[in-house]
C-alpha cells in the first residue's frame with residue numbers, strides 16, 4: 208500500500224531546484240500505481256525527485272505541483288510514457304542471469320523440441336517485460352542451440368513490454384559491440400552481422416521473435432498456452448498484491464508443467480505459489496496437479 212501523504216514541507220529546502228510537497232508525491236505515486244502498478248513508497252522520494260526533475264526541466268515547469276496539474280489534465284496521454292520511463296529502468300543484457308538460459312537449453316527445451324520434431328507440435332515462449340530485446344533474443348539463441356532448424360518448425364517467441372519506444376529499439380535488433388560482451392562467443396560469431404558502426408542480430412534469431420506492446424496491468428489479449436514465460440525484473444516495481452495478480456495472470460496462460468522464470472530479487476508469494484514447484488534458482492514449474500487459479504484474480 209502507498210503510505211499516507213506527508214503534508215509538507217516542500218523539498219526545495221536544502222538547495223533543491225523544484226518544490227516537491229507530500230501532496231505532490233502522493234499524487235504522483237497514485238498515478239504510477241493506478242496506471243502501471245508501480246509501488247512508490249516514501250523511501251523512493253528522492254529517486255522520484257531526481258528522475259522526474261528532468262521532465263520538469265524539459266517542460267519548463269516551476270515545481271512538482273505544476274507537473275501534477277499537467278499529469279491530471281489533457282496532456283496525460285502525451286506525457287504518460289515519459290513519466291513511466293523516468294520511473295522505471297530498461298536495464299537488461301544478453302544472457303542476463305545465465306543460469307535461466309542453461310536451464311532452458313538443458314531441461315526445458317529438449318523435450319519440447321523433440322515433440323515438435325516428431326509430432327509437428329508447437330513450442331511457445333513469452334518474454335513478458337522484454338525491454339530492448341536482449342532477453343527474448345537470448346531465448347531465441349537458446350532455441351537455436353538446441354534446434355538449429357527452428358525456423359522450419361512451429362516455434363515462436365512472443366516478446367512484450369509496456370514501452371513502445373523500447374519495443375521499437377528491440378525490433379531493430381541493432382546493438383553496440385560492447386552490448387554483445389555478455390553473449391557466449393559461439394553465439395556472437397554465429398548470430399550477428401556487422402552494420403555500419405554496430406552489429407545486428409541475424410534473421411535466424413530475429414525471425415523467431417514477435418514483439419508487441421503490453422501493460423501487465425491490463426487483461427491479457429491472448430490465452431496461450433505458453434511452455435515457458437520469462438517475467439524478470441519487472442515485478443520488483445509492483446507491491447505484493449499486484450505481484451500476486453500479475454503472476455496469477457501468467458499462470459492462466461502457462462500450461463501445466465510449463466516453466467516460469469522470474470528476476471533474481473523476486474519471489475512467488477501468496478496463493479499463486481501453490482501452483483508451482485521450485486525447479487531452479489528463481490525458476491518454477493507449474494504443477495500439473497493444481498487446479499487452475501480462480502478467474503476472479505485474473506485482472507489487476
Ligand SMILES: C[S@@+](CC[C@H](N)C(=O)[O-])C[C@H]1O[C@@H](n2cnc3c(N)ncnc32)[C@H](O)[C@@H]1O
Nearest residue numbers: 296297298299336338369370422423439440441
Ligand atoms: C529492468 S527491465 C527488465 C528487462 C528484462 N526482463 C530483464 O530482466 O533483463 C524492466 C522492463 O519492464 C517494463 N515494464 C515496467 N512496467 C511494466 C508494466 N506495467 N507492464 C509491462 N512492462 C513493464 C519496462 O518498460 C522495462 O523495459
